[in-house]
Amino acid sequence: MITLDNVHKTFGTNAVLRGVNLSVAKGESLVIIGGSGTGKSITIKSVLGLVTPEHGTITVDGKNISNGDRDAFLARFGMLFQGGALFDSLPIWQNVAFRLLRGSLKRPKDEAREIAIEKLRRVGLKPDVADRFPAELSGGMQKRVGLARAIAAEPEIIFFDEPTTGLDPIMSGVINELIREIVVEMGATAMTITHDMTSVRAIADSVAMLHDGVIQWHGPVSEMDTADDPYLQQFIHGRAEGPIDAVR
């Protein structure tokens, strides 16, 4: 269970998070939606400790994330970054097996390579991709490698930051299906950030809408279309008219 309680984060004079309250149950797939610059990425980066909130507490399974062994804490997480964030200087298999080649989860090199190739296969990539470098792959392939890296160490909690941004509709569909399959198969807790409503419907058990630094609406995906929240309805239907300013 991940819980955010009254989380605030300000950059200079820009208060991005103004009291975010959110909880994600174990095994649940939560999708956070919201306009650009509303703090969706900051929310998940706060959970990972990449950003330190000024106020509020974040707990995972009841334990405050700022206490305890950081390596052990991070070993429970996997993350797919928006742009893939693959390490340019390493071949694909070493990107995927990065966590398995060093630190507390270190395995023998051959075993790590085997796991990497298996994870690449799991996301629909052939073994011959393993020895190529990130710059030699298309955007969609890089996303899939990022996904393989996120699941390589079989984490309990996976974050997906705009997994389908910049991809064509077919590749977006492939990624959405992969995410759903992996989350169900691994029984992992997932938090996904996206603007893509097709992704929301494909991935989510529940949806939270972030607006103006707070959670505007939170509920099951099945209730999203019938909810009477005007902010949510404007966003999911992509209307220019409504309570959310089109020009921000």
Added chain:
Amino acid sequence: MTALLTPVAALGRGTLSLLALIGRITLFAIDTLSHLVRPPFYFKEFGHALLYIGYLSLPVVGLTALFTGGALALQIYAGGARFNAEAVVPSIVAIGMVRELGPVLGGLMVAGRVAASVAAEVGTMKVTEQIDALVTLSTHPMKYLTVPRVLAATLSLPVLVAVGDVIGIMGGYVVGVTRLDFNGAVYLSNTVDFLEFWDVASGLVKGAVFGFIVALMGCYHGMNSGRGAQGVGRATTNAVVSASVMILASNYLLTEVFFSA
């Protein structure tokens, strides 16, 4: 009155910004040193850094030293002729190379080559979230990116300086023998006889300090790079400029420490 105060206010803001920058760089340096002695250690990354910063800088440092040694011999010969002191060319070339020009020019050339590429590489990693990815993969960016580069530069610069010293002296020798009619054996004898251990050692110590500065500036500006291509470009420029200025400033301070009467 306001018009008069505006430049003063700008000077004050500039001074405060400079002091804040010095403070941040000092904290970054302390952080780097503290990670230097705490595991885990990334030997493979250190090996890569040693190859790139040390071995691949040899041509640029060697060529710089060769031409500098030659030019130095010509200058000292022309200047010495005014006092009938042409014979000092070998010893002054040697002392000038090992004490000053070897470490300083070597440091500046490596600053241009290494600080720029480290800042660009680390800066690009920052803007493409690769540094965030490192953290999520339980890898500390200071240990994985900064420590191997700083250690490699600190250890390899003295070696580069030593090689540069030898090549620079050989440059002076070639010019001395072929253009200035020195006897080869006498030139080498004068070079060795007047050179003291501390002349060489002080240059190597300077090289180690300059190596630390070069890699530290590259990593600092890369880690603090702004967004986008412009941010990375600015980080690269700042890394080279600040490394060069710090090399020249620390060279003066080290010379004061080593050789002041």
